[in-house]
Amino acid sequence: MNDSELSRRRRFLARVMAKRDQERREEIDSLGNRPDFRDEFGYFLDLYEKTRSPENFEARFNRPVVATFCLLAPLELFYALDIQPLKLYGGSPALGQLAGPDVPATMCPAMKSLLLELEAVPSLKSIPWVIPTTCFWVRKFFDQAKFLGRASGSVHYLETPKVKTSALAQNNWLLQIYALADHLKTISKVSLTRNRLLAAIKVFQRARRGIFELLELKKVGKVPLSWFLAITGSFFLDRTENWILAVEKAKNVFAKGRGDIKGAAFPGIFLSGSPIHFPNFKLVHLLEEVGLTVLVDDLCSGERVIPRHLAIGDPSLAGILKALAETYFLGCQCPIFAGSERRLNSIYQAYRSVNLKGVIFHVLKGCHCFDQDSCLLVNRLGKAGFKLLRLETDYSPADAPNLLTRLEAFRSLISSPMAPAFSPEVGSTDQPPRIGQRL
Ligand code: SF4
Ligand code: SF4
Numbered sequence: 001m002n003d004s005e006l007s008r009r010r011r012f013l014a015r016v017m018a019k020r021d022q023e024r025r026e027e028i029d030s031l032g033n034r035p036d037f038r039d040e041f042g043y044f045l046d047l048y049e050k051t052r053s054p055e056n057f058e059a060r061f062n063r064p065v066v067a068t069f070c071l072l073a074p075l076e077l078f079y080a081l082d083i084q085p086l087k088l089y090g091g092s093p094a095l096g097q098l099a100g101p102d103v104p105a106t107m108c109p110a111m112k113s114l115l116l117e118l119e120a121v122p123s124l125k126s127i128p129w130v131i132p133t134t135c136f137w138v139r140k141f142f143d144q145a146k147f148l149g150r151a152s153g154s155v156h157y158l159e160t161p162k163v164k165t166s167a168l169a170q171n172n173w174l175l176q177i178y179a180l181a182d183h184l185k186t187i188s189k190v191s192l193t194r195n196r197l198l199a200a201i202k203v204f205q206r207a208r209r210g211i212f213e214l215l216e217l218k219k220v221g222k223v224p225l226s227w228f229l230a231i232t233g234s235f236f237l238d239r240t241e242n243w244i245l246a247v248e249k250a251k252n253v254f255a256k257g258r259g260d261i262k263g264a265a266f267p268g269i270f271l272s273g274s275p276i277h278f279p280n281f282k283l284v285h286l287l288e289e290v291g292l293t294v295l296v297d298d299l300c301s302g303e304r305v306i307p308r309h310l311a312i313g314d315p316s317l318a319g320i321l322k323a324l325a326e327t328y329f330l331g332c333q334c335p336i337f338a339g340s341e342r343r344l345n346s347i348y349q350a351y352r353s354v355n356l357k358g359v360i361f362h363v364l365k366g367c368h369c370f371d372q373d374s375c376l377l378v379n380r381l382g383k384a385g386f387k388l389l390r391l392e393t394d395y396s397p398a399d400a401p402n403l404l405t406r407l408e409a410f411r412s413l414i415s416s417p418m419a420p421a422f423s424p425e426v427g428s429t430d431q432p433p434r435i436g437q438r439l
Helices: 003-032 039-049 054-061 075-080 093-097 109-120 122-126 141-147 167-188 194-219 225-233 240-256 282-290 317-330 341-353 368-383 397-415
Strands: 065-068 084-087 129-132 155-158 268-273 293-297 358-364 388-393
Touching (some): 003 039, 003 225, 039 225, 054 122, 129 141, 129 167, 155 167, 194 225, 194 240, 194 293, 194 317, 225 240, 268 368, 282 397, 341 368, 358 397, 388 397
Parallel strands (some): 129 155
16 A cells, blocks of 8 residues: 555544444443443443453453454363453444455454454454354454454464264364463463363353353343343453452342343243344344343353353363363354254253243344354244244344334234244253263
């Protein structure tokens, strides 16, 4: 680029970042001005105020920061090695829409948005990455960012097998976890000991408990989706120990709430599909506007933010690493894996224990794995009599009126007194699987 092109590009970036800041501000204000806002929730909003840049994180946490995607890299390993994991996704509609012609038009908006953010926040350029090879856009993200001159740090790929049932895949995955531990050790220069790992596990077990308690309250309508996603979305923005304390306080506030779900007056739904990232809460606000209450979700930005179960049988270092590998791989419901049984089972299981009236599938345009998987699930669940709605959308506000109309129609359908009572009989126990077990 010559000088004038460069200064034009800088002005453009300054404009989009101002837009991004405004979107963030508007969403923070909208949450802060809700009648159900309580002081205890301010902590989470404050986290979104802070700049998401490596130097900011390193200054706050006084330890190296490593960027990652998705849910496959065991967070306990990062903590045990004194590294701050930073899960990066783009939630900014402005950045998603203005990513430019260098980026494939069909790319999912979460990745588009992040690609532009990498250019606008120069210190992100040299951050080291751990990239699980999950969906196509995630797998090729670093290549794309590097090609565009927006990534120059190191990258470690966590090669993720796509067929969980094969013994070969499970063994390979365990080797991947060992390789990840070795890689992280070279960044932190800290040795991985059993005691360090156990201490990290203790922190994350408390986080699991905190999330689990929130989920129990969410199931009875005491935790609105906006707050739930604002809380889970901030999981990576502070040290987990601080975040847990804030979740425990917020949970006490929600527990005192009235719990709005009383049968058909506020139909409870299961929300499934592509992740929803702050500040793009378009769908969340529309759901709340029409009075559809999400009691259960399977979003990797929501209930799945960390895997739910960790069962350690063998307490040696090798045994603990194996347990972590099992938890993060076999328990994952991400649609990149062959087979949709775990996603199906979690819907069946939720219907058995929660007062649910329907399932909404959220598909981000360009999110091919959820696109394909949701078609499959809609067909299978539809045949079994579930009430379903599949919504395909992006980060643009333009389709909001159309989405609202469809959500209103769905609400009428599932609230109708003529709707037959429905209780599916099939289901599964959601026990943690073991490596070597057939799923
Ligand atoms: S659904 Fe899976 S691949 Fe997609 S963003 Fe979440 S963890 Fe990553
Ligand atoms: S799974 Fe979907 S939303 Fe997540 S990065 Fe891949 S394409 Fe984007």
